[in-house]
Amino acid sequence: MFTTVYDVIVIGGGHAGSEAAAASANMGCKTLLITMSLQNIAQMSCNPAMGGIAKGQIIREIDALGGYSAIVTDNTAIQFKMLNKSKGPAMWSPRAQSDRMRFSEFWRLTLEKINNIDFYQDNVTDLLFDGNKIAGVKTSLGVTIKSKTVIITAGTFLNGLIHIGEKTFGGGRAGEIASVGITEALVKVGFESGRMKTGTPPRVDGRSLNYSKMIEQPGDDNPEKFSYLSSTKPLKKQRSCYMSYTSKEVHNLLRTGFERSPMFNGRIQSIGPRYCPSIEDKIDRFATKERHQLFVEPEGWDTAEVYVNGFSTSLPEDVQDKALRKVAGFENVKFFRYGYAIEYDFFPPTQLSHTLETKLIKNLYFAGQINGTTGYEEAAAQGLMAGINAALNIQEKPPFVLKRNEAYIGVLIDDLITKGTEEPYRMFTSRAEYRTLLRQDNADLRLTPLGFKLGLASxxxxxxxxxxxxxxxxxxxxxxxxxxxxxxxxxxxxxxxxxxxxxxxxxxxxxxxxxxxxxxxxxxxxxxxxxxxxxxxxxxxxxxxxxxxxxxxxxKEKNQADKLNRLENVVIPSTFDYSKVKSLSIEARQKLTKIKPVTISQASRISGVSPSDISVLLVYMGR
Structure with missing residues (x-):
């Protein structure tokens, strides 16, 4: 099976890996998707939903370019809502609850219909290099597979550690082993790595809940859909979500376990997502609040499993049990799985170019949580862009890079490689300075011509x-x-x-x-x-x-974007020596030398580079 050299190897079958494999294969590249579990392709490890504030715009953009996340969501959705309809259209954000099991199944069947993709279930434990180029991978079974390019989309699996109270064990997510070897191989050739953490709530038996004590949260009366294709249809029936609240009593019970909570007591030193805090953090940071919302989300059409959104925790299981039983409607709750925290390796994304290719090793790409992001949507977008650029690299064609005024995907990637991230990065509308241009309703007008030119959009x-x-x-x-x-x-x-x-x-x-x-x-x-x-x-x-x-x-926004794009045309030579420009501040010299911006516009967005530093650079560039 592995006697020939692949064009693209994708390591990891999550949301990033699935979009990456689909993109490269649809662009004509012989692609191999290696994953630890073919049964868990595009698994919804956390909440069973796609979209939301700014994230819904990303899914629409993926669809407009010819990706699959929107199509899969539409075919497996159980509820649809357009959020922020009371605000201006720049803020409207589609969101869908999905059937978690069918979502994964639909993704796998979709990938199997793409002729250029091979699949292999194994664990990559080492990377093969040819000087400063990637050459292939080696697996836990000792199999060596050669490839012209490699895309790493390892999610939370790189040296993953799961924590429930004082219990710790290796794992990429509950029930699955961690990935060991990739981090070590990358660090050995000079990459900088770090650690991040995230948490997930308990999953409970919906048959044990009393929904009459909760507030029903139905979908939209006239639901829309994600994909612009006519082949997907809006939902004709929907499943409701529900809402309940914590209380003082619940908070007091949770506090009894704080000293045994690794996300809270400091035992996990890595940084977690500020915008999705654990229930422990919420109680501590917002001590004056007497209650917090909990969203009770069904995991599918037929399953009894329910996701308790808002109750992310690493508390001991006995504390989770006692506290949740004091929430209205949860008096007789039965747990399917307790909430847990997970910490994992990531690689600061300033080590990448805008194509998501690493600066250190040619033909090697990173996408998803390995770059310090959180969320299915952010991962899928990176996977799509890495897959596209790996294919263009193979075909010796110019790279494909989206600007900040063209797409939320452009904002996401530019933020990552220009500013880096010290906490799990999540997309918000506030991160986009041109959000009136980047609406969910016009993603097709903005991006489908580009996707069509690439050969992805039909x-x-x-x-x-x-x-x-x-x-x-x-x-x-x-x-x-x-x-x-x-x-x-x-x-x-x-x-x-x-x-x-x-x-x-x-x-x-x-x-x-x-x-x-x-x-x-x-x-x-x-x-x-x-x-x-x-x-x-x-x-x-x-x-x-x-x-x-x-x-x-x-x-007005188009005018501002045009001004910015003029600076995008001022290219900084890759060999430019910032240390010789004494007029630059010391911090600017250090940051510019490390990140190596491609244009003056990118340099202007680097934290620590002032407007006066940019003026100095413009003089040196003859402007």
Whole structure:
């Protein structure tokens, strides 16, 4: 089986590994996916959900480029919600609860349909190098496999340690062994490594819960979906989640175990995710709060297993048991699995280029939690980009890099390699300075042409994008060119408590008023007739409304992005010696020498590099 040299070897079959293998194979590369367990491909190790604030935008971007995470989610979803609908469209974020077992199964069956992928269940224990290039891998069974490129997507498995109270044992996640050897091989050739930690809540038997004491959390009345493809359909039925609360009594019981909690008592020295704290941390940091929300999330259509979101913990099992029984609805709870903490190796991502190729070893790529990120969505995005760039590398084509004004994926990767991370990195809308441009509704317009050019996005996707853009432009032009008389529109304006007009006015100007939505405009016979005549669907109506109402903001952000992109064109030679530029601050010299930014724009985003340092560099670059 392993007599030939692969184009790409992907180590790890999680969300990053699955997207990486699919991308490289679909771009024509002979790909091998090596994973410790073929039964757990794309396993949802933590909560059974995809998307959420900013994360939903990433899944839409993966889909627009031709990845699979959105398609898998749509086919295995049990509930869908569009979050933040009360805010502006830049904040709208899709989220879906998934059937955890079916999610993994669907991913595996999807990968098996891709001809260029081979699968092998084994544990990679060593890496093969040819000077400063990667040459292949060696497994625990002693099998040597050669490859032109390697993508490491090892998740939380690298020297993973699981903690429950005072008990500690090796593992990549509950029930699975840790991966030993890869870290050691990388450190041996000069890579810097670190440790991070994360926690997970208990899983309980839904049959033992009393849902009548909880608050029901149903899905949207008219659910949408993630993928832009017509082949996936919105849910016709959904499963509800539920919400309950902790209490003073629960907090007091939890405190009795704090000294035995390794995430809290300092026994685990590594850094955890600040934005997803354990229940111990929440009680300590927000001591004045008398209660905290717990979200009770079913793990599938048919299973009784339930995920207790908000109760992430490494407390001893007896404390978890006593405390959770004091939560409303959990009085008779039965545990499937106790919550636990896990610590694992990661590699500071400043050791990578924007393609996710390592600077130290050519043709070697890192993607996912090995880069210090947390979350399925962040991992999948990195996997997709690593798979694309490994394939382009093999084909001797220019690399594929997304800018910060093009995609949340671009923000994610630029943040990682430019700023690094000292805690598990999670995407938020606030991290994107151009979030009005990077909305979930227009990811296809932004990225599908790029995915199509790469050979990942299908002709069907491209045709749908062209039609969407053409019809949106047509609708905008109609509103711009068409006038409305006072007698026609004033009754609607009066009903919406906005100023009436005294003379004819263009519909575009009327539509831009915040008091009106396009459902109000559709009460006008001429507008509804135009929509029906041109077969304009609700997606086009929404796209047009956003364009009209936020035209000023969108134009402003595009202008700012254009200014930034001018600095992207000022390339810094890879051999540039910062130590000779005495006008630079000492910190700037150190940071620039370590990170080796490719452009002035990237240099400006490095922590510790001041505007005056950038001015000095611009002088040296002849600008």
């Amino acid at each position: 002709q069907e996707r491209m045709d749908r994008v062209i039609e969407k853009q053409q019809k949106t432009d047509l609708f905008v032009k109609y509103l711009t060119d068409t006038s409305i008389k006072p007698a026609e529109i004033n009754p609607i304006l009066e009903d919406k408590n906005t100023a009436k007009i005294s003379q004819s006015m263009k519909l575009f100007k009327i539509a831009a008023r915040p008091q009106l939505n396009f459902n109000d405009l559709r009460k006008l016979t001429k507008v509804e007739a135009f929509i029906e005549e041109n077969n304009i669907d609700n997606e086009i109506v929404e796209q047009t409304e956003i364009h009209v109402k936020y035209a000023g903001y969108i134009a």
